[in-house]
Amino acid sequence: MAGVTRKTSQFLITANRLHRNFSSSSTSNARVGFIGLGNMGTPMTLNLMKKGHTAVVYDIFPEAMTTVQGAGAVVAHNPAEVAEKSDIIVTMLPNSSHVMEAFNGENGILQTVKPGSLLFDSSTIDPDVAKQIFALSDKKGCLFMDAPVSGGYLGAVAGTLTFMVGCEEKEFSKAKEFLVDMGRNIVHCGGVGSGLAAKLCNNMLLGITMAGTSEALNLGIRMGLDPKLLSGILNTSTGRCWSSDTYNPVPGVMENVPSANDYKGGFGTALIAKDLGLASASATKTGSSIPLGSLSHQLYRLMSTQGYGGKDFSFIYQFLKEMESK
Amino acid sequence: MAGVTRKTSQFLITANRLHRNFSSSSTSNARVGFIGLGNMGTPMTLNLMKKGHTAVVYDIFPEAMTTVQGAGAVVAHNPAEVAEKSDIIVTMLPNSSHVMEAFNGENGILQTVKPGSLLFDSSTIDPDVAKQIFALSDKKGCLFMDAPVSGGYLGAVAGTLTFMVGCEEKEFSKAKEFLVDMGRNIVHCGGVGSGLAAKLCNNMLLGITMAGTSEALNLGIRMGLDPKLLSGILNTSTGRCWSSDTYNPVPGVMENVPSANDYKGGFGTALIAKDLGLASASATKTGSSIPLGSLSHQLYRLMSTQGYGGKDFSFIYQFLKEMESK
Secondary structure, three states, X not given: OHHHHHHHHHHHHHHHHHHHHHOOOOOOOOEEEEEOOOOOHHHHHHHHHHOOOEEEEEOOOHXXXXXXXXXXXXXXXXXXXXXXXXXXXXXXXXXXXXXXXXXXXXXXXXHHXXXXXXXXXXXXXXXXXXXXXXXXXXXXXXXXXXXXXXXXHHHHHHOOEEEEEEOOHHHHHHHHHHHOOOEEEEEEEEOOOHHHHHHHHHHHHHHHXXXXXHHHHHHHHHOOOOHHHHHHHHHOOOOOEHHHHOOOOOOOOXXXXXXXXXXXXXXXXXXXXXXXXXXXXXXXXXXXXXXXXXXXXXHHHXXXXXXXXXXXXXXHHHHHOOOOOO | OHHXXXXXXXXXXXXXXXXHHHOOOOOOOOEEEEEOOOOOHHHHHHHHHHOOOEEEEEOOOHHHHHHHHHOOOEEOOOHHXXXXXXXXXXXXXXXXXXXXXXHHOOOOHHHHOOOOOEEEEOOOXXXXXXXXXXXXXXXXOOEEEEOXXXXXXXXXXXXXXXXXXXXXXXXHHHHHHHHOOOEEEEXXXXXXXXXHHHHHHHHHHHHHHHHHHHHHHHHHHHOOOOHHHHHHHHHOOOOOEHHXXXXXXXXXXXXXXXXXXXXXXXXXXXXXXXXXXXXXXXXXXXXXXXXXXXXXXXXXHHHHHHHHOOXXXXXXXXXXXXXXXX
């Protein structure tokens, strides 16, 4: 904890300086760069454009940019070109190495970024990588914040995402002013890296509760209980959780959830396995004991090795359930 | 599953016969026998007496009966004497062997029970033991139901318990008519044993979510997050669960929970370890895979071996957290 405090003080000093630089301009109608136009990045960019921002975009796969280009976004050839043409940049990429490459690679953001730029990463990555990028950005006179999201694809489309933001308190109002153009709840979690810390803790608990709910429902069904009845009991008792009352993993219990649609869409098993891997790494670095988090990680990893990485993570119910002999 | 169906059909036949026997009388103002006057049994008996029932009681510890005796209950010398003087009997005991002894022991209920008596066991025991007692009671012309509760001591005092009832559907209205004198939600779960099945599934998921919430909060705190802020994020995100939003294990996050009172009161670690042991046994019998349930069982068991069996089970947060070197 002493190390965290020391780092926080250091951030405070640099952040104060940056605050003076950036506070001279407003985020409204800023030129926004967006890197990573996947399932999340595309609707987030469209929402920014609807709110009056001009957008400069880049994705390693040119076809990923077709939709936003059709809506008027300018297509750049690399992250450096995005940075040249933007005041605020958002990255939304699969993992830590992609984000580091987008910032610090040969044609990365930091090659051309203008001092005073505001940089947000909404990817789910290692909090320590976010801290490294904060330090590198700081040297260029820019302010970097981790701002991972919850709410998934539907939240991205509706503009109702929750952003968990890691930045000094003084910088938060500026972050909020901009992020509300893509989301509904903008939560300040603490210094840089803390948005990611909150996201990883939530997703670890999500992975655990989904596995636990699946175990409880499978056990109950095998003991002769009706899954809808048992879910109703759990949802009004002490076992109540989001995985049971909002995203039930047993087909037939709820409508409009992946379990009602052959586990298509939703939150992929390979993605939650990735998030649990990041949580495990953070637990090891901080000396935190996570027996259930670690076991859940291995279960979703096993599902991925068995070929179910593309299924929604609630497929763990089917994985635990006895299958037909092969 | 075939075995379950076969057993259900068998119960249906015997239950139909019993229904004819018992349906001739009403449960209102019935003479009620109550065996097991502990933390739960005492307030449950007091509520029955408030609702107009006369009570005949027995506990292996005479001093446990002082309160209900003061309120006008008749004290018996053994379960057989309770059965002689009652039309309806409720048992509320620590474990399977106590319940079997109360029914089938030398001075047990089944020695003297009157044909047509209605027998409820509200203990948390092995569903297979409940099925055995159903069969033994059936031979005496009595109807046995498993009716475990949720809601704890406060629910018992307030008369707001949830009863999870295992009986044939035709018998349920009779059960409900009586059990509402001690509870608010009376839920029919299926045939005999299914009330216990539902209770064990819920408590297994409870044990898992409490361990998972404790892991997530401990990890977050060690990553520099404020536990109240992180709990707020979890409670409005996909990690939401009862263990986080109603019974938070970190001191200072909520009031009026055991974590705010040195983990006194509440649901003892040794008791949830017992329930998880029953869930594990049921999982083994039914061939159900419960990786997180099994690990949680061992964690609460370890806490008990380390001397924390009497603490509320949310003490698992303290158990996972790094302690001072010894």
